[in-house]
Amino acid sequence: MAEHDWRKEEDAILLEPVFSTGWRFYLTLAGLGALVLWGVVSYVVQYERGLGVTGMAFPVSWSFYIVNFVFFIGISHAGTLISAILRLSQAEWRRPITRIAEVITVLVLGIGGMNILIDLGRPDRIQNLFLYGRYQSPLLWDATSVTAYLTASSVYLYIPMIPDIAVLRDHSPGGWRRFLYEVLALGWEGTQLQHRILNRAIAIMAVLVVPIAVSVHTVVSFVFSMTLQPMWHSTIFGPYFVVGAIFSGIAALIVVMAVLRKVFHLEDYLQPIHFNFLGLLMLVMVLLWCYFTFAEYLTTYYGNEPNEMRVFMTKFSGKYAPFFWAMVVFNFGIPFPLLAFNRTRTIAGTVIASLSIIVGMWLERFIIIIPTLANPRLTQYAQGSYVPSIVEIGIMAGCVALFMLLYVLFSKLFPIVSITEVREGREKTVEIVKERLQRYRPGLGKLPQVPA
Amino acid sequence: MPRWGMVIDLDKCTACQACVVACQVENNVPFVEETEYRRSRSLSWMKIVSETEGRYPDVKTRYIPRPCMHCDNPPCTRVCPVHATYLNPEGLVAQIYPRCIGCRFCIAACPYTVKYFNWYDYHDRIPAELRRGDNPDVSTRPKGVVEKCTFCHHRLMKAKDRAALENRPLRADDYVPACVESCPSRAMYFGDLADGESQVSRLARSPRAFRLLEALGTKPKVVYLAERQLYG
Amino acid sequence: MRLSRRSFLASLGGAAAGAATLRALGQEPQSAQQLLEEWTNFEEEFRVSICQQCAGGCGILARVVDGNLVKIAGNPLYPVNQGGLCMKGLAGTQVLYDPDRIRSPLQREGARGSGRWKPVSWEEALRRVAGRLAELRQKGQSHTVAVLGGQYRGLVDGLLRRFADAYGTPNYLRLRCLETDLGPTSGYYLQGLEAPLAYDLERSRYILSFGCNLLESWASTVNQQKAFGRFRERAGGEGTQLVMVDPRYSVTAAKADLWLPVTPGTDAALALGLAYIIIQEGRYDAEFVRDRCFGFDDWQDASGTHHLGFKTLVLEEYAPEKVAAITGVSVERLFQVARGFAASQPALALCERGPAFNGSDLYTRLAVHSLNALVGSIGREGGIVRQGTVPLKPWAALPEDPLARAGRKRPRIVRAADRSDLHGEHVAARLPRHVLAKDPYELNALFLYYANPLFSWPEREQWARALAAVPLIVSFSPFMDETTRQADLILPDCTYLERWRDDEITHLAGITAFGIGEPVVPPLYDTRATEDVILQIAGKLGGPVAAALPWQRFSGLLREKAEGLFAAQRGHIVMPQQPEGFEAVLARQGYWQQTSETFEDFWGALLKKGAWWDPNDTYVGPRQLIKTPSFRFEFYSQLLRKDLEQAAAGMARADPSQGAAALERLAGSLGIQARGDRMFLPHFEPGPAEGGEQEFPYLLNTYKLMSLAGGKGGNVPWLQQEPAVHLDGGWDSWVEINPEEAARLGIEDGDRVWLESRQGKIQVRAKVFAATAPGVLNMPFGWGHRAYGRWAQNRGQNPNDVLAARVDPVRGLPALSGTRVRLSKA
Ligand SMILES: Nc1nc2c(c(=O)[nH]1)N[C@H]1C(S)=C(S)[C@@H](COP(=O)(O)OP(=O)(O)OC[C@H]3O[C@@H](n4cnc5c(=O)[nH]c(N)nc54)[C@H](O)[C@@H]3O)O[C@H]1N2
Ligand SMILES: Nc1nc2c(c(=O)[nH]1)N[C@H]1C(S)=C(S)[C@@H](COP(=O)(O)OP(=O)(O)OC[C@H]3O[C@@H](n4cnc5c(=O)[nH]c(N)nc54)[C@H](O)[C@@H]3O)O[C@H]1N2
Ligand code: SF4
């Protein structure tokens, strides 16, 4: 059977990356693959010789991997959470970006979780988590909620993708790809009933995913706040981490959107307005993040407890001040003006702001974790500093590259913008919005009753 | 059930570090060579920490020997995901090396910074000749696990067995950790805090008694007696 | 002892742990059954012996499991340490198992110091040594053979002396430092004692230490710490106050009740300044001074000549303001300490070794010791007590041997030709000068026992040149140290854990005891105890030498010596301390109860418990402790006068001046600045000025660490890792700098700095330490080895590389502190 020519499809451009492969793709693959290989080799070295190959020591016994763990998990809030919130709030402009976002979540969550494993001194004993798991440990809370979030996010990514997979199936010439799409499409025919079930499932998942997402970063923060350590033992760490997570998540989303827009020529789908809206959302997060940071640091400063102050001072004016102030600049100094003005809240503007925030939020994780460990309560007993080793840098590069690589592969297999949702939007948006407006616009609902 | 505890009289302690080395020998705590030392990777279950205040000539250095506090309310055990560190019924905070997955959460959670990590297989790096001196009663730790002062737990087990063999109850002086045993100025005391009449209990009630970071509520079972000032 | 299988497995915390340990021991675990069998059938033994990491002489209890030494603890019965042990003693297993030990006799191949060796058999090595010795002896050159000893204790000292005597050389020399080894000092000159002074630290109420680093070094630090623990136990009304006089804020200073930072080399002035206040305010023990002292007031001799008394001297020359200016100790502090010292009885003033190597050793000791007489602390509990003697069976008379007698009668090689050097013959550090000058004769063979002068002493180039001039150098060291590297032949000793040990405890703490121990483990390698080797060499030499040393083995000699203890009818083999009972009371009154029926029993018990002890030999009244010509404590030392006059007379043979003129000449040659009566009285002599305060603004002070025993300990990783509590160093040495000085020079903690004197310069790590005095730099001694195995070699720096060739004015001891240096950022 001769399949339909995908080029004739509406939104063919969305299918293009899936069906046509250029040398750029292979080049990218090779580049990222090399980086991933660097990461893998680094890890093998670490596995063989021990965590001694890292820059960690006494008392800074957590560093890059845990920073990356928190950071990646934070980024993961880009997707599923944002997409769910936008879906639930029926923001129409969400349609081309939901999948872009959700893929980020799934991939980055896996990589984040992986960092915890990378950080283990005895990864070969991971089975002990199941054999002797102790539920008092926030680490298990993390494992649980990350797993839950990963599962939910994957489902949440997958379900809305089914109609698109059916489209792919219909265009596939055969071979393993066709088989893959056949299986994944779950026999989607696009019937009324299938649509109803699908929408229902999406709605349920959207609701489900929000609390899980919030819980994830809350318990991530608990890893720190449940200890008694200075500047960790804080009640606002939960919301603070969630806010930071969403903050960095949006930033990551914007950057990914901009790249995809450029590479896959999606200018028609990802319009300046998308960046503008996300930029506004991010602006809110900038302010929220500042608010939390301010509240956190002011209470420490005002309380003036010596142990807390020692950590505070290393951050504020001591050894870690460059990182601290860089964080402030990257998270506020650069993005705030860019996002605050309509004139700069352009694609370029939001991308610059986002890149800055990504760096800033990584620094934030670093600045939360390292200075506290380096200045324990009994500082005179143990003081330390930390410089990452080449192995850690390799593994971090590998992680970032792995994320990109998987993203590229995903976009090679599936349309990165949801064809179904876009079509649905095109067909129904006006209707839906009109209907909705009818419901809440004052006076408008009564309009028909007014005698002509 | 006894609650083993230690009293360290800072007035008598001369910061001689006999306890430090006694512990290393007794518990097969590996030394690390210079490069690792410079990276502050050395392991020292017992450590003398010092703090100097003032300027010449009006200075004062204070020394505190610091083992694990064997907290009755230990923040370190709760966070362990695999139950590799726990508070045993006699009040010892124990480590199970073969179970530890090396997440180092307990290190991060201990407010006293007494836990050490095996960044490498340090024991393997020690020449075979030197390893003949290992104490066969104490297992050596492989890379990737956390270790700390155990209150010389193996000595308790041996003492109990000896008492059982001799068909008698455990006596106060049957169980003495290696550091306490070697302390030249007899600044350390060890015994049962549950027994109100024991020497450690009596000393722990002294007006000079204090515990490190008492306000955290960790309830350490290492009690210090403050230094006195005799001379004006 | 043998443990049950259950207990053993339990003690391991499971068989898995057992397997891990087994692997660690380098054995592969076999079948589980086999494993279990091996583990349940282990052999565990506890053996007593004596530590020899430093010369403190603490008793140890070694735990040996399946032939491996796995733990060294303190012997709880041993009089010196009573169970405690210091970090060096505890780390002894790493000395035994040092992978870089010398494993068999070695003969040099290639040039000296080239490091190329050929293993040879003991038979061959001994033949070579004995052959050469016999040849020299035959040629009447036996006196050109010298034995250079270092820090060790026990009968090996007597054995080496006996060997030297029997062979025919006066040159058994020891490079030593505490009073016990230095020939006559304050105990002899002021009290007329031959035995060293003994201090009853534990019962004293006030201890004024002039540079005696009680809590880190000195005699047995463990013993002193034990006493310190007692001070603190008695705190409150009866606590002992410890005042530490030291330019450096040592751990002892930090733990003391008061630290008196003093200008280096001015202790005598400080002591006499305190004496001034005590005398001026009438706080001295007037009765003791009147009845038991000589030379306190001015006096007239038989010829009617007026002589200066101590009181006049002190009151005229050591007023507080003046002393404050010299010593840097404020007038208020002087009053505070003088009054405290006089008010808290019994009180002790200590001066042994510390400042002695910095300035005028002899007069400083005299000045400090006179404080003890002022407050009547001679011969009382908590003061100066008696160092008793151990009733070992005496050596038999030497067999008649003209060759040996002729050799013995030659002057020691370190003795000045005109004998004007007073105590020169005790100062082995003078050896290089004499060897190089062939004065009074050349040296043909040098045996090194526990001595490493190429590392340990200043003027190392001179030592190196002197060694190069000796045709045969034999080292007994089990370790390839700097000096051993220059040897022609190495006859490696067993470490102290592999050989018989003994100790005639002549201790600064006044303990009368004898310690003994069998080898803890058999020798790991093809090494032999030097004691046995000496006997074997004597055997090979045959004739009267062999007859003087008839024992096959050192253990035989020990056994024979111990017969004296059994026969003495006093003291007892140490036992767990009993509450004061009837027997103890009787014992103190001189009754003695026999505990062993036969010598066999006695010997067996002695080897098991580790020591014989006579605790009632220490406390005696002042009468037994004062043996001067006047039978009084002599502030004005007639013995010193006699020695000086004799030396002056000796000089007079070469130079015709007589009487006062001769004395003056002698004083000039010895570097004594005082003249007349002052020469025989305690007084302050400013040290030899080096000059160059502008160019070299700092005084370099070197000191010992608790963690390292002199040049030893560098090969012990556990000690290298935790060398200093106050500074958190490790695997490296450092120099301590005052923070303001450091800031001025732009030096930050941890920077590398150049430390430069006229002698040379070294690059060290800077430690900015708040307690360091501004004009002083403190650097520990013990690092900077250029040999001694993988752990010691090329780590840190040796301060001896920059120490100036300054010697103590009276006796010629090398000054280990006080060299002028400058500092700059590297
Ligand atoms: N741990 C340890 N113990 C040892 C040894 C060892 O190497 N290590 N060696 C043993 C031997 S061989 C010896 S000789 C003894 C030595 O024992 P000590 O005589 O106590 O020698 P040090 O420990 O060097 O302490 C000397 C102190 O004198 C101070 N000092 C320097 N100049 C002056 C001065 O002018 N006036 C005053 N008042 N103080 C001054 C130094 O700062 C230093 O703190 O220790 C023995 N015990
Ligand atoms: N700058 C400075 N220099 C100092 C001092 C100082 O305070 N400052 N202190 C000085 C003092 S007080 C002293 S006593 C000297 C100490 O210096 P030395 O008298 O040289 O003593 P060590 O270096 O302790 O040990 C000497 C040698 O003994 C050997 N040895 C070790 N174990 C054994 C054994 O079992 N058998 C045999 N036969 N030999 C063995 C080792 O090879 C070692 O090199 O240093 C002096 N040098
Ligand atoms: S052994 Fe005793 S005196 Fe020495 S440091 Fe330890 S507690 Fe203090």
Ligand code: SF4
């Ligand atoms: S001191 Fe630290 S490791 Fe020890 S019990 Fe307390 S919290 Fe745990």
Ligand code: SF4
């Ligand atoms: S490092 Fe080991 S003992 Fe510590 S929390 Fe993790 S698994 Fe538990």
Ligand code: SF4
């Ligand atoms: S109690 Fe035992 S394990 Fe703990 S510091 Fe002392 S010697 Fe080490």
Ligand code: SF4
């Ligand atoms: S003081 Fe230390 S090194 Fe010296 S003999 Fe005693 S235990 Fe050994």
Ligand SMILES: [Mo]
């Ligand atoms: Mo010495």
